[in-house]
Amino acid sequence: xxGVTQTPKHLITATGQRVTLRCSPRSGDLSVYWYQQSLDQxxxxxxxxxxxxxxxxxxxxxxxxxxxxxDLHSELNLSSLELGDSALYFCASSxxxxxxDEQYFGPGTRLTVT
Amino acid sequence: xxxxxxxxxxxxxxxxxxxxxxxxYSDSASNxxxxxxxxxxxxxxxxIDIRSNVGxxxxxxxxxxxxxxxxxxxxxxxxxxxxxxxxxxxxxxxDNxxQNFVFGPGTRLSVLx
Numbered sequence: 001x002x003g004v005t006q007t008p009k010h011l012i013t014a015t016g017q018r019v020t021l022r023c024s025p026r027s028g029d030l031s032v033y034w035y036q037q038s039l040d041q042x043x044x045x046x047x048x049x050x051x052x053x054x055x056x057x058x059x060x061x062x063x064x065x066x067x068x069x070x071d072l073h074s075e076l077n078l079s080s081l082e083l084g085d086s087a088l089y090f091c092a093s094s095x096x097x098x099x100x101d102e103q104y105f106g107p108g109t110r111l112t113v114t
Numbered sequence: 115x116x117x118x119x120x121x122x123x124x125x126x127x128x129x130x131x132x133x134x135x136x137x138x139y140s141d142s143a144s145n146x147x148x149x150x151x152x153x154x155x156x157x158x159x160x161x162i163d164i165r166s167n168v169g170x171x172x173x174x175x176x177x178x179x180x181x182x183x184x185x186x187x188x189x190x191x192x193x194x195x196x197x198x199x200x201x202x203x204x205x206x207x208x209d210n211x212x213q214n215f216v217f218g219p220g221t222r223l224s225v226l227x
Contacts, residue, residue: 090157090158102163103148
């Protein structure tokens with residue numbers, strides 16, 4: 001158990017819908033990262049937050065947005081969902097925001113768009 | 115931006131043999147290179163990492179080497195065991211407030227008993 005929690009574990013929804021994925025970082029970690037892992041694919045970095053502020057942006061679609069709240073939990077919002085958005089979404093956390101420390105991954109949320 | 119290639123995509127070895135996975139990166143500014151192991155259905159977990167001011171690092175049966183000039187780094191696993199079977203991801207990261215978080219496509223390692 002990494003100490004990072006993600007809810008829900010599974011999510012099934014229809015095309016065009018909007019969903020919110022939630023992540024709580026390890027106690028004391030200030031940085032949260034979101035990744036997308038499609039079937040048999042690598043980890044695609046989406047976005048990073050550090051202490052409530054956006055720190056780095058990867059290949060995140062305009063239909064996707066995220067935020068980190070004052071209690072440091074983060075939410076990833078996915079809207080106008082398409083079949084290709086079906087994937088495993090991981091959240092990770094680390095102690096600081098510089099990027100050069102270990103990221104602890106949560107168990108992931110499996111999103112299925114039908 | 116950064117691009118990370120990883121080879122091979124799949125690797126099968128006999129138990130007790132060594133396994134080597136190689137990654138190349140494109141951005142010479144990247145300075146932190148972690149390796150993550152992801153077992154089937156589980157989360158990625160860091161197994162070893164190396165920074166650009168170090169050429170080699172070892173932790174028991176696992177070692178990583180870095181060649182900054184050639185921009186490639188490798189994971190070496192010796193005396194492989196069935197529990198080493200997993201997908202391994204390398205990454206190249208710019209340790210400067212997160213300008214690069216690029217992972218390789220992964221290598222599926224199978225250790226045959």
